[in-house]
Amino acid sequence: xxxxxxxxxxxxxxxxxxxxxxxxxxxxxxxxxxxxxxxxxxxxxxxxxxxxxxxxxxxxxxxxxxxxxxxxxxxxxxxxxxxxxxxxxxxxxxxxxxxxxxxxxxxxxxxxxxxxxxxxxxxxxxxxxxxxxxxxxxxxxxxxxxxxxxxxxxxxxxxxxxxxxxxxxxxxxxxxxxxxxxxxxxxxxxxxxxxxxxxxxxxxxxxxxxxxxxxxxxxxxxxxxxxxxxxxxxxxxxxxxxxxxxxxxxxxxxxxxxxxxxxxxxxxxxxxxxxxxxxxxxxxxxxxxxxxxxxxxxxxxxxxxxxxxxxxxxxxxxxxxxxxxxxxxxxxxxxxxxxxxxxxxxxxxxxxxxxxxxxxxxxxxxxxxxxxxxxxxxxxxxxxxxxxxxxxxxxxxxxxxxxxxxxxxxxxxxxxxxxxxxxxxxxxxxxxxxxxxxxxxxxxxxxxxxxxxxxxxxxxxxxxxxxxxxxxx
RNA sequence: GGUCCCAUCGUCUAGAGGCCCAGGACGCGGCCCUCUCAAGGCCAAAACACGGGUUCGAAUCCCGUUGGGACCGCCA
Numbered sequence: 084x085x086x087x088x089x090x091x092x093x094x095x096x097x098x099x100x101x102x103x104x105x106x107x108x109x110x111x112x113x114x115x116x117x118x119x120x121x122x123x124x125x126x127x128x129x130x131x132x133x134x135x136x137x138x139x140x141x142x143x144x145x146x147x148x149x150x151x152x153x154x155x156x157x158x159x160x161x162x163x164x165x166x167x168x169x170x171x172x173x174x175x176x177x178x179x180x181x182x183x184x185x186x187x188x189x190x191x192x193x194x195x196x197x198x199x200x201x202x203x204x205x206x207x208x209x210x211x212x213x214x215x216x217x218x219x220x221x222x223x224x225x226x227x228x229x230x231x232x233x234x235x236x237x238x239x240x241x242x243x244x245x246x247x248x249x250x251x252x253x254x255x256x257x258x259x260x261x262x263x264x265x266x267x268x269x270x271x272x273x274x275x276x277x278x279x280x281x282x283x284x285x286x287x288x289x290x291x292x293x294x295x296x297x298x299x300x301x302x303x304x305x306x307x308x309x310x311x312x313x314x315x316x317x318x319x320x321x322x323x324x325x326x327x328x329x330x331x332x333x334x335x336x337x338x339x340x341x342x343x344x345x346x347x348x349x350x351x352x353x354x355x356x357x358x359x360x361x362x363x364x365x366x367x368x369x370x371x372x373x374x375x376x377x378x379x380x381x382x383x384x385x386x387x388x389x390x391x392x393x394x395x396x397x398x399x400x401x402x403x404x405x406x407x408x409x410x411x412x413x414x415x416x417x418x419x420x421x422x423x424x425x426x427x428x429x430x431x432x433x434x435x436x437x438x439x440x441x442x443x444x445x446x447x448x449x450x451x452x453x454x455x456x457x458x459x460x461x462x463x464x465x466x467x468x469x470x471x472x473x474x475x476x477x478x479x480x481x482x483x484x485x486x487x488x489x490x491x492x493x494x495x496x497x498x499x500x501x502x503x504x505x506x507x508x509x510x511x512x513x514x515x516x517x518x519x520x521x522x523x524x525x526x527x528x529x530x531x532x533x534x535x536x537x538x539x540x541x542x543x544x545x546x547x548x549x550x551x552x553x554x555x556x
Numbered sequence: 557g558g559u560c561c562c563a564u565c566g567u568c569u570a571g572a573g574g575c576c577c578a579g580g581a582c583g584c585g586g587c588c589c590u591c592u593c594a595a596g597g598c599c600a601a602a603a604c605a606c607g608g609g610u611u612c613g614a615a616u617c618c619c620g621u622u623g624g625g626a627c628c629g630c631c632a
Contacts, residue, residue, distance in 0.1 A: 203558090246558075313567085355581055375625065505591035
C-alpha cells in the first residue's frame with residue numbers, strides 16, 4: 084500500500100512555525116516512503132476562513148519547498164459528502180438529532196466548569212422525542228467501551244468512552260464540523276498516516292469511532308510533540324516571529340528553517356546539517372522524540388549563517404537583490420554582486436544583514452563615521468594614501484593578490500605596518516572601521532570606486548586631522 | 557475539576573540494561589589566529605527531576621511523587 088500523508092491547515096491565519104513543521108514531517112514521511120503528500124484546506128468555518136490566509140499558507144509552503152502531490156482540496160467544496168455521511172449515521176442510529184440551543188449548551192458548560200464538573204454534553208437528546216419544526220444538530224452516539232490505538236510516536240494510548248462526549252457532527256445550519264470532515268476526507272483520500280500535533284490526541288478516539296461507524300479503514304496515527312516558546316508555553320506571537328514568511332523578510336534562507344524545524348523533535352545521531360534529500364533519506368518517525376521542544380532562535384540563526392556561508396554566491400544573489408531592493412538599492416545589473424557576497428558571507432548571519440553591510444559597495448558617495456574619520460584619517464596618513472592610490476592605479480588586473488602587492492610596496496616604502504594603513508583605507512572606502520578583509524573588499528569594490536574614494540578622502544583628511552590636544556606633532 | 561501526554565546540560569538532542577563518573581550541537585566564557593569585524597581552531601563550565609523497586613548491573617525496565625504541557629466548542 085502506498086503511503087499517503089496530508090497537511091490540513093485551516094485558512095484562519097498565516098502558516099506558522101508549528102504548522103510548517105507538521106507539514107514538513109508529513110512531506111518527509113511521504114517522500115521517504117515514496118508515497119504521496121496531499122494538501123487539504125479545512126475551511127468549513129466560513130466565518131473565520133479567508134482567502135488571504137489561504138494564499139499566505141500556500142506561499143509559505145512553496146517558499147519552504149514543500150511541494151504537495153495532490154490538492155489543494157477544499158472542504159468547503161465537499162459539504163455534500165459530509166452531509167451524506169451524517170445522514171448515513173443517522174439512518175443507522177449511530178447518530179441522533181439534538182435540539183439543544185447552542186446558548187443553552189454554553190451556559191451548561193460554564194456552570195459545569197464553575198462547579199468543577201467535566202463540561203461534557205450530557206446526552207439528553209439521545210432519548211428526546213422529535214421536535215418538529217425546531218432546528219437541530221446531529222450528534223454522534225458514542226458507544227460504550229474503550230478505544231485503544233498505537234501511536235507511532237507516543238506508543239499505546241487508550242481512552243474510556245465514558246470520557247468522550249457525543250460530539251456534534253452537523254451544526255444546526257447543517258454545516259459539518261471538524262471531526263466529521265477529517266474522518267470522511269482522510270478515508271476518501273485514502274490517507275494511510277495521520278501525522279499531526281499532539282494537541283489532537285484527544286480527538287483521535289472520537290475519530291477512530293467515526294471511522295468504524297462509517298466503515299472506513301482506520302489510518303495509523305503519529306502525534307508530534309508541541310513546539311514551545313522560551314517560557315515553555317505554547318509558541319505564540321509573544322515569543323517573537325511565528326509566521327514562516329516573517330523569516331523570509333528577516334533574511335532567512337528557506338532551507339535553514341527547514342533544517343532547523345526538522346531537528347526540532349527529530350534527530351539522526353549527532354548530525355545537525357541536512358540537505359533536503361538527506362532529510363528525505365534519513366527521516367523516520369522512530370527518531371521523533373516524545374517530548375515537546377523549545378524553539379531556539381539562536382540555533383536557527385546559526386544554521387542560517389551556515390547556509391549563507393555554504394550556498395554558492397550565484398544562488399544567493401537573487402535573494403540578496405530582494406533585500407537590497409527594500410533598502411532602495413537596485414543592484415540587478417551590478418556585476419560585482421557575487422564577489423561582494425563572497426566578502427560578506429562570513430560576517431552576515433542573515434540576508435538582511437548582508438544587504439545592510441553591503442550598502443557601502445553600492446553608494447555613490449559614502450559618508451564617514453565621525454569617530455572613525457577623526458581617528459584614522461590623519462595628517463600622517465595622507466602621503467601613504469596618495470602613494471597607495473598611485474600604486475593601485477597601475478594594478479591590472481585588479482585582483483585581490485595584486486592589490487595586496489600594491490599594499491606591500493607601500494608598506495615597504497613607508498615603513499608602516501599593515502594595520503596602520505589598512506584602517507585608514509577602510510575608513511576611506513567604507514566610511515567606518517568594520518568591513519570585510521581589506522584586500523578582498525578592495526577587489527570587490529572595484530578599481531574605479533577604490534581610487535575615487537581614496538582620493539576623495541585626501542581632502543577631508545587634511546581638514547579633520549587637527550591634532551588632538553597634547554599630541555601636537 | 558476530569559482525561560491524556562511528557563520528563564538527559566540554559567536550549568535542541570545522542571543514549572533502545574553493562575561501550576556512560578553520560579556524547580554532539582547552539583548559546584555562554586577563555587585562549588589561538590588576525591588589517592577591523594567576522595569566520596576558523598583549541599579549551600572550559602554545564603544535565604540523567606525525586607523516591608522506591610526489578611537486576612550481578614539502570615539515564616535506559618516497573619511503580620509512585622513532583623513538575624510541565626495538551627484537550628475537555630454547533631473552532632479546527
